[in-house]
Amino acid sequence: MQFLELVLKNFGPYAGTQTINLRPEKDGNPCPVILFGGMNGGGKTTLMDAIRLALYGGRAQCSTRGNLSYSDFINQCVNRHTPPLEETRVELTFEQVQDDQLTQFKIVRYWKKPDIKDTLSILIYSEIVKDWWSDKAITNTWDEYIETLLPVGISNLFLFDGEQVKELAELETPPEFVVGAIKSLLGLELAERLAVDLEILAGRKRKEIAGKKDLAALEKIEATFQEISNKKQFATEEQASLKNKLEKAQTNQQKASDKFIYQGGKIAGDRSQLDRQLNDYRNQADKTRLAMMELASNMLPLALISPLLTAAKTQAETEASQQQAKIAQNVIKQRSDRLLNYIAEISLNPQQLDKIQDFIREEDRELEQQAATDAPPWMNADNSNIQQLENLLGYQIKAEETLAAQQIAEITHIETEIDFTDRQLAAAASPEAYEKLEEEVRNAQKAVVIAAAALESANSSIAELDKELAKTQKQLESYSSEYITIRNSQHVIASIAKAQNTLKLFKEKLTLKKLNKLEIEITDCFRYLLHKSDLVHRVAIDTDTFSLSIYDPEGKPVPKHRLSAGEKQLLAIAFLWGLARVSGRQLPVAIDTPLGRLDSSHRNNLVERYFPSASHQVILLSTDTEIRQAEYDKLQELEAIAHSYLLNYDSTKRQTTVETGYFWA
Numbered sequence: 001m002q003f004l005e006l007v008l009k010n011f012g013p014y015a016g017t018q019t020i021n022l023r024p025e026k027d028g029n030p031c032p033v034i035l036f037g038g039m040n041g042g043g044k045t046t047l048m049d050a051i052r053l054a055l056y057g058g059r060a061q062c063s064t065r066g067n068l069s070y071s072d073f074i075n076q077c078v079n080r081h082t083p084p085l086e087e088t089r090v091e092l093t094f095e096q097v098q099d100d101q102l103t104q105f106k107i108v109r110y111w112k113k114p115d116i117k118d119t120l121s122i123l124i125y126s127e128i129v130k131d132w133w134s135d136k137a138i139t140n141t142w143d144e145y146i147e148t149l150l151p152v153g154i155s156n157l158f159l160f161d162g163e164q165v166k167e168l169a170e171l172e173t174p175p176e177f178v179v180g181a182i183k184s185l186l187g188l189e190l191a192e193r194l195a196v197d198l199e200i201l202a203g204r205k206r207k208e209i210a211g212k213k214d215l216a217a218l219e220k221i222e223a224t225f226q227e228i229s230n231k232k233q234f235a236t237e238e239q240a241s242l243k244n245k246l247e248k249a250q251t252n253q254q255k256a257s258d259k260f261i262y263q264g265g266k267i268a269g270d271r272s273q274l275d276r277q278l279n280d281y282r283n284q285a286d287k288t289r290l291a292m293m294e295l296a297s298n299m300l301p302l303a304l305i306s307p308l309l310t311a312a313k314t315q316a317e318t319e320a321s322q323q324q325a326k327i328a329q330n331v332i333k334q335r336s337d338r339l340l341n342y343i344a345e346i347s348l349n350p351q352q353l354d355k356i357q358d359f360i361r362e363e364d365r366e367l368e369q370q371a372a373t374d375a376p377p378w379m380n381a382d383n384s385n386i387q388q389l390e391n392l393l394g395y396q397i398k399a400e401e402t403l404a405a406q407q408i409a410e411i412t413h414i415e416t417e418i419d420f421t422d423r424q425l426a427a428a429a430s431p432e433a434y435e436k437l438e439e440e441v442r443n444a445q446k447a448v449v450i451a452a453a454a455l456e457s458a459n460s461s462i463a464e465l466d467k468e469l470a471k472t473q474k475q476l477e478s479y480s481s482e483y484i485t486i487r488n489s490q491h492v493i494a495s496i497a498k499a500q501n502t503l504k505l506f507k508e509k510l511t512l513k514k515l516n517k518l519e520i521e522i523t524d525c526f527r528y529l530l531h532k533s534d535l536v537h538r539v540a541i542d543t544d545t546f547s548l549s550i551y552d553p554e555g556k557p558v559p560k561h562r563l564s565a566g567e568k569q570l571l572a573i574a575f576l577w578g579l580a581r582v583s584g585r586q587l588p589v590a591i592d593t594p595l596g597r598l599d600s601s602h603r604n605n606l607v608e609r610y611f612p613s614a615s616h617q618v619i620l621l622s623t624d625t626e627i628r629q630a631e632y633d634k635l636q637e638l639e640a641i642a643h644s645y646l647l648n649y650d651s652t653k654r655q656t657t658v659e660t661g662y663f664w665a
Helices: 044-059 070-076 136-140 142-149 152-157 162-170 176-186 188-209 212-262 265-269 271-296 300-345 350-371 383-427 431-487 490-530 565-583 600-610 629-637
Strands: 002-011 014-021 033-037 088-098 101-111 119-126 131-134 159-161 538-541 548-551 589-592 618-622 641-650 655-660
Touching (some): 002 044, 033 629, 044 070, 044 088, 044 101, 044 142, 044 152, 044 159, 136 142, 152 159, 152 176, 152 565, 162 565, 176 565, 188 490, 212 431, 271 300, 271 383, 300 383, 490 538, 490 600, 600 629, 629 641
Parallel strands (some): 033 618, 033 641
Antiparallel strands (some): 002 014, 002 088, 088 101, 101 119, 119 131
């Protein structure tokens, strides 16, 4: 479905005839958003009411109708400046694809004061004659026909306002309009209606088969059954009230506990333990300092002169090498002299003898150079002294340094803990403040216990009433069964009972199957809008109350009170969006007051992710504080706006004129 045009004539604050183009396209290109800007009281909600009124007439859930009858409501909608005998009119043109064919419809509703009813006409555009013609058959059955296109039960999923989103965001269980839409989508509405019809039929059969005396007894049992049912309904309402009280008491308890912790009450309660802990830390610090003093009295100070010890070791090794070279020089010189004497004795060739003598003398000179030293030895260290320096530098000092580093790290850690414990003790509340905080926590806990006990009592009462209902129901069935044989109607009652059991099982299985798909859609929508993949992994729906539960990636539940107001509103919108997607219907979405209570981050998420994607046609009715210039520019940048209108309200005439543009356009 796609809305094409809305025409208002003397409707609400709209005087005269005003025509609004709703086609979601610009310059031949699809653009989903049609934006209306107007101040509060300027006629935005009236536009939404006009669409609902055109579609559903007396069944329309209009915002200002309240408890008014339909005739009083439509007369109230007549513009105050409408001339006598001039009609008030609402026209909505839309197109719908049916059986692969595109059909255009025009809904026309008009009335005059003081008429008590409106006149409806449904026109269909003919491609053959290129004109509109009235279809009386569809006009006469319009209430049934529109249910095949946009059922009134799910219309609030597509035509909703910020107050509905706010209500849905704040409540633990969905409001009635959402529950009704869910049941309608799941097919539960028909199943419940069938169950009621079967019970009515069974009641009629019981009355038919009973005589006057039997009928009186049967009516007495039915009266008892009705009385118990009324009691259960009252008890159920009381149970819901007690649930709210318990939730409020639990919230107060959490606040009192948080205050107790924040203002130092917990630390004050644990003071004795903290004192013992502080004393232990100080004893550990003293022991560590003693150990460090022992290290300082041993070889650790030698680490300060490690370079000097290294130089001494090097000098000792050098002197030892020089001493060994002198000894070796004397031995070799004696051997060289003997060798030269021997060579002279064996009468070698003079040239060969000279070469040998030159070689030996060269070797002697090299040894003399190696043993020569400019400075005389001053350490005179032996090998045991050198080995002792080697051990000291290679192992002992390093071991002492490692142990000292460990002791320093340990004393640093202990001093940090001492400082932290001192700060905790300093932050502890005074005894008087501690008693006051503790009293507040006790009172909050007591309130929770009382509320839980009251709720448990209410649950027990409902359980007892359920037993009485089951017993009375059994009496009804038994009483009827005695006379079914006489009247040959037992088969009908038995079949109804079987049908009711089958219907109950069908509802349960249908609910589980379709809720699973709905959970997936809502989860996808919420994660897409939230843009925080680490917060939400799955959204679950309770099969009885249809309330939402959120789970993080670890499978742990995320309490709803942990969500910010903006995140709750995004969850509510995701709920409605998921329901709309599960419906499988390609329908326009109209949102009145779309960005109430949202901060800039969540506004941007809606503007960038929801509005362009919510449907093929999205009608936004906004004030200047919701879709501001930044959001408007963003929608323009996304090429999402097909048309923008400004609802210009004249407070002196109390009339609104629809103008092309927006607050800043």
